[in-house]
Amino acid sequence: MMFDHDGTPVRTGRAAVNGTSLHYRTAGSGPAVVLLHGVPKTSYHWRHLVPKLTPRYTVVVPDLRGLGDSARPSDGYDSATMSDDIAELMTHLGHETYAVAGEDWGAVIGYQLAARHRDHVTALVFAEALFPGFGFEDHTALTPENISSGMHLWHLGFYFQPDIPEMLIAGHERELITYMIKYERSHPDTATPDAIEEYVRCYSMPGGIRAMLSIYRAMLVDAEQNRQTAQKKLDIPVLALGGSAFIGDRNESQMRLMAHDVTGHTFDAGHDLAEEVPDEMADVLLPFLATHQ
Numbered sequence: 492m493m494f495d496h497d498g499t500p501v502r503t504g505r506a507a508v509n510g511t512s513l514h515y516r517t518a519g520s521g522p523a524v525v526l527l528h529g530v531p532k533t534s535y536h537w538r539h540l541v542p543k544l545t546p547r548y549t550v551v552v553p554d555l556r557g558l559g560d561s562a563r564p565s566d567g568y569d570s571a572t573m574s575d576d577i578a579e580l581m582t583h584l585g586h587e588t589y590a591v592a593g594e595d596w597g598a599v600i601g602y603q604l605a606a607r608h609r610d611h612v613t614a615l616v617f618a619e620a621l622f623p624g625f626g627f628e629d630h631t632a633l634t635p636e637n638i639s640s641g642m643h644l645w646h647l648g649f650y651f652q653p654d655i656p657e658m659l660i661a662g663h664e665r666e667l668i669t670y671m672i673k674y675e676r677s678h679p680d681t682a683t684p685d686a687i688e689e690y691v692r693c694y695s696m697p698g699g700i701r702a703m704l705s706i707y708r709a710m711l712v713d714a715e716q717n718r719q720t721a722q723k724k725l726d727i728p729v730l731a732l733g734g735s736a737f738i739g740d741r742n743e744s745q746m747r748l749m750a751h752d753v754t755g756h757t758f759d760a761g762h763d764l765a766e767e768v769p770d771e772m773a774d775v776l777l778p779f780l781a782t783h784q
Contacts, residue, residue, distance in 0.1 A: 494541070502516065502518060506580050511562045513556065514534075514553070516534055518549075519545030519548050522549065522784045523581065524589060525550075525581060527594070527598070529597045532672075532690055532763075533689060534553060535690070537765055540772065544780075553580055555573055556568065568708070569716060570599045570623075570713045575607065577591075577604050582611075591615050594618040596620065598617045601616075602615065602720075612727060614730070617732070618742065618765075624713065625718075626741075627710070630642050650707040650708065651710070661700070664691055664695045665695075672690065672763070675737060675763065676766075677734065677759065677767065678768075681763070725751065727750070728783040730753075730776070731755045734762055734767070736760065737761045740755060742757075
């Protein structure tokens with residue numbers, strides 16, 4: 492369950508958009524902000540941040556295509572298509588303009604959303620993500636530097652191989668998700684049992700792992716999309732957030748390739764800022780949103 496600042500459960504719904512069906516949560520009032528989660532998470536990732544936003548903002552928290560309680564279609568897992576999902580959802584909900592905050596894959600999708608739907612997006616928060624086409628692939632290499640920095644992303648190559656990951660992960664979703672969630676955090680205890688249960692529930696459902704793997708398997712398509720989109724820099728304000736133990740200030744340096752107006756901040760944290768350091772994240776996020784609505 493997710494609650495607003497008054498302790499009221501957020502509203503939930505489903506919307507048929509862009510050839511699929513998205514599950515979403517929404518709460519609050521005021522200018523709209525859409526929060527996009529990464530992998531292997533769901534919209535539940537934002538549960539601590541939502542009540543910090545709802546006093547001033549209408550918050551929309553969708554489960555991305557194929558993830559959480561959204562539908563799991565057979566295709567459409569590139570970041571441009573997934574960003575169009577969100578644009579249609581926001582139009583469906585009556586939000587003409589909105590800020591976007593994304594983390595991990597949700598940040599890459601958020602970037603595409605801002606680029607492809609510029610007339611609707613007022614500001615972008617880009618948290619803890621690497622861009623396909625701009626160095627993400629380099630971290631799959633088995634090098635001393637990647638190993639020592641904790642940035643050897645071994646799973647990318649594994650996930651890209653067809654059929655074998657599905658075979659090996661089946662029945663071990665809990666072990667994989669628990670490991671990935673805890674290993675990438677400076678504060679592993681913030682991966683609370685309720686969150687682990689929710690993530691395992693969703694990724695264990697039929698098609699859950701297939702959909703997750705499909706996002707990774709679209710990386711080469713994403714890379715070309717990002718290279719094309721980056722030819723024209725974003726002209727909206729961007730806040731790039733990192734965790735010192737994971738991607739850190741590389742979030743800011745990446746976004747400077749993609750946008751003109753970039754502010755960066757790095758927290759004493761790992762990869763999952765909204766669960767590890769939600770209070771500190773809100774302290775940076777709220778002034779940015781207040782200035783750029």
